[in-house]
Amino acid sequence: MTEQEKFLFDLWGYIVIEDVLTPEEVKAANQATERHSDLIANRTPGLSHDSLALTAETGRGEFRQNPLSFDRPWCEPFRKMLSHPRVVGILNEILGEGFRLDHGPGLIQMTKGTEGHWLHGGMTFDPSQYHNFAHGRMHCGLCVAAWQLTDVQEGDGGFACVPGSHKSNYRPPRSILSVEDDLGCVQCIVAPAGSVVVFNEALVHGTLPWKRSDRMRRSILFKYSPGFLSWGSPHGQCPIADPTPEEQALYAPPRRTGRTTIS
Numbered sequence: 261m262t263e264q265e266k267f268l269f270d271l272w273g274y275i276v277i278e279d280v281l282t283p284e285e286v287k288a289a290n291q292a293t294e295r296h297s298d299l300i301a302n303r304t305p306g307l308s309h310d311s312l313a314l315t316a317e318t319g320r321g322e323f324r325q326n327p328l329s330f331d332r333p334w335c336e337p338f339r340k341m342l343s344h345p346r347v348v349g350i351l352n353e354i355l356g357e358g359f360r361l362d363h364g365p366g367l368i369q370m371t372k373g374t375e376g377h378w379l380h381g382g383m384t385f386d387p388s389q390y391h392n393f394a395h396g397r398m399h400c401g402l403c404v405a406a407w408q409l410t411d412v413q414e415g416d417g418g419f420a421c422v423p424g425s426h427k428s429n430y431r432p433p434r435s436i437l438s439v440e441d442d443l444g445c446v447q448c449i450v451a452p453a454g455s456v457v458v459f460n461e462a463l464v465h466g467t468l469p470w471k472r473s474d475r476m477r478r479s480i481l482f483k484y485s486p487g488f489l490s491w492g493s494p495h496g497q498c499p500i501a502d503p504t505p506e507e508q509a510l511y512a513p514p515r516r517t518g519r520t521t522i523s
């Protein structure tokens with residue numbers, strides 16, 4: 261993790277890193293997703309909680325099967341993301357060595373008219389989702405690597421957050437969480453295909469409705485925790501048929517000591 265990335269992640273609670281996937285890798289991930297389109301189901305709308313700014317006709321598309329368990333070669337793009345060295349370097353810094361995959365990967369697919377998601381996170385101290393700075397470094401709870409398989413440009417919608425809110429002390433008013441009157445503090449995060457957005461779940465964040473008719477949003481989210489912590493239910497087993505030692509290590513149950521580290 262570069263000094264600039266540390267500064268921005270500490271300041272904003274998220275960073276966008278461009279060009280982590282090559283155009284060929286983005287294409288392979290999109291092809292693998294399209295090949296399994298029968299496994300993508302639209303949620304029943306409701307994540308917008310009736311906000312006038314977030315409500316739209318359709319619910320977002322999500323995978324009904326973990327893409328890491330797809331047959332080869334279709335699982336390969338997602339396996340690359342799971343333990344991508346660029347992201348591993350960042351997670352070792354913010355979560356500490358021995359971090360684990362907490363849950364995911366999950367697909368968020370949005371076409372024009374897909375609803376947004378009420379803003380959440382960062383409202384009270386949550387011992388599984390936090391940001392702290394002590395002894396010269398950041399210490400974070402649940403953090404997300406959100407891989408972008410399509411471009412997100414200004415005004416498109418998609419992932420949005422209140423930069424810096426992972427360190428804020430007051431509950432945001434309802435008008436901000438609903439984005440009905442956000443006082444200018446909610447930002448839609450622009451990120452080209454092939455980039456990864458790393459964000460802290462303690463950040464106040466959510467989703468704006470998707471506006472583009474010529475391009476869908478397709479993002480794959482992997483959620484990681486420090487090695488001693490579990491936000492979701494710990495995994496029964498690794499879903500990958502032939503896991504590498506690194507992949508196996510990411511699926512090891514939470515424990516404070518003796519975890520295999522990856523780099």
Ligand SMILES: O=C(O)CCC(=O)C(=O)O
Binds near residue numbers: 377406420466467479
């Ligand atoms: O990427 C998004 O649209 C929002 C994701 C989200 O809210 C979450 O992962 O908790």
